Amino acid sequence: MRAILPTATVRAPGTKWVLLGVLCTLGWLPGTDARGEEGAVRVTARAKKAEVTVGEPFEVEVEAAGPPGATYTFPPEALGESAELRSLARESPPKGETKAPWPANQHRYEARLYALGDVKLPALAVRYRLADGSEGEASAEGPTVKVGSLLPKDAKEQGLADIVGPVRVGIAPVFWAALALGVLVVAAMAYWLWRRSRRKSPLAATAPEPERPPAEEALRALDRLARADHFVRGEGRDYYIVLSLIAKRYLERRLGAPIVEMTSAEMLAYLRESPHEGFLLGPMRDLALAADQVKFARGQAQREEGERHLGMVRSFIEKLEERLRPKPSDADGKAA
Numbered sequence: 001m002r003a004i005l006p007t008a009t010v011r012a013p014g015t016k017w018v019l020l021g022v023l024c025t026l027g028w029l030p031g032t033d034a035r036g037e038e039g040a041v042r043v044t045a046r047a048k049k050a051e052v053t054v055g056e057p058f059e060v061e062v063e064a065a066g067p068p069g070a071t072y073t074f075p076p077e078a079l080g081e082s083a084e085l086r087s088l089a090r091e092s093p094p095k096g097e098t099k100a101p102w103p104a105n106q107h108r109y110e111a112r113l114y115a116l117g118d119v120k121l122p123a124l125a126v127r128y129r130l131a132d133g134s135e136g137e138a139s140a141e142g143p144t145v146k147v148g149s150l151l152p153k154d155a156k157e158q159g160l161a162d163i164v165g166p167v168r169v170g171i172a173p174v175f176w177a178a179l180a181l182g183v184l185v186v187a188a189m190a191y192w193l194w195r196r197s198r199r200k201s202p203l204a205a206t207a208p209e210p211e212r213p214p215a216e217e218a219l220r221a222l223d224r225l226a227r228a229d230h231f232v233r234g235e236g237r238d239y240y241i242v243l244s245l246i247a248k249r250y251l252e253r254r255l256g257a258p259i260v261e262m263t264s265a266e267m268l269a270y271l272r273e274s275p276h277e278g279f280l281l282g283p284m285r286d287l288a289l290a291a292d293q294v295k296f297a298r299g300q301a302q303r304e305e306g307e308r309h310l311g312m313v314r315s316f317i318e319k320l321e322e323r324l325r326p327k328p329s330d331a332d333g334k335a336a
Helices: 004-011 015-026 173-198 214-228 236-255 264-272 277-295 303-324 328-335
Strands: 042-047 051-053 058-065 071-073 077-079 083-087 106-113 117-120 124-129 135-140 144-148
Touching: 042 124, 042 135, 058 124, 106 144, 214 236, 214 303, 236 277, 236 303, 264 277, 277 303
Parallel strands: 051 144
Antiparallel strands: 042 058, 058 106, 071 124, 077 083, 083 106, 117 144, 124 135
8 A cells, every 4th residue: 555655646746635535445534434335235136037928927036245244134025016026935945955045145036017018127125234233225126127918929810719609509308307306396395385384373373362361361272272282293392382471471461560571580580579479480480491491492392291381380370360369258348
């Protein structure tokens, strides 16, 4: 360096400025870095193909150059209005392979373009970390690739192809057989649904008669329910629905409370506060539990249990009527 400075001093009239330029170039001035803030890392992108068609995949290689010890982080993708770049990096190398697919300062992307003409690929921003711990970002300008049409280059071959006229398609006999079978199945299901809809509803068959006294109405309904023999037809659920309705309808008319609209818990709470709790709560709780298991828990209704519950309803109806029946002395007093 001592041999250079005197030469500059003798040959150049502006010795001061020549010396200052040499010192800036070599990074000897205070507060400057030999690498320089700008240009410490350079990133370039090169397309493997100069001409592609619309949507045709091709590779783009990105290479970073910087000081020794620098590490680089390449983005996983870069998207533009009519172009996209997606990383070809593998999460793990194939079995038996330990080396990376490419050097640490290089990365490859699969590119696709969706516009015609000269299309510029989007820029790629690469993060880097130098050996002294400083970090930064360098951007690689995307290369320009010519995108051609998928149509043949020859103008004669770009015309529309001849349209073939309609072709008669035969239908195999198997199709007609399957169609006939399907029609028969649909007709059978429709007939079964029609027959089922005509079956009388158990609720309608045992509808209470409001013009009769509560006890007479309930006992008549119990007699009809016993004769219907729901268990023979496997209609235990319908049996318990009707039996619960008869019991609730009787208590509603006799006690003057909306028991039919109550849930099982609300009904039992009401009966617990009733003066007739002693002989009404137990049977109604037993009936409500059995009915809920059959209706909601898909329990199995047994004929013996059903007859026992019917007898319980008949029994508490008779007891309640006996309790509410006016005594002879009261009737005589009212008549007098």
